[in-house]
Amino acid sequence: MVAVVRLRRCSRWSRSRAAKGHYIDTPGERGRAVIGLFRVRGGKIVEHWDASQDVPENSANDNTMY
Numbered sequence: 001m002v003a004v005v006r007l008r009r010c011s012r013w014s015r016s017r018a019a020k021g022h023y024i025d026t027p028g029e030r031g032r033a034v035i036g037l038f039r040v041r042g043g044k045i046v047e048h049w050d051a052s053q054d055v056p057e058n059s060a061n062d063n064t065m066y
Contacts, residue, residue: 005034008066015040022066023052030055033065 004027009020017038024031032052039047055065 004031022055030057 003023003025006022006024007019008022009018011018017040019036019038021034021036022031023034032054034052035050037049038045059065
């Protein structure tokens with residue numbers, strides 16, 4: 001079994017970078033929404049933060065994760 005990561009959005013500002021992805025570790029499952037935040041100095045990552053949450057079966061509103 002191979003996990004799938006689909007990169008959905010990337011952005012950068014000043015010395016920071018952000019990446020949002022969809023991580024699916026089991027085929028057929030909804031997976032997790034994942035965001036990674038990076039601070040870059042001298043072309044190298046010097047700080048990293050991340051957060052994730054399960055993709056819900058039903059959204060509480062029309063603003064779905066993807």
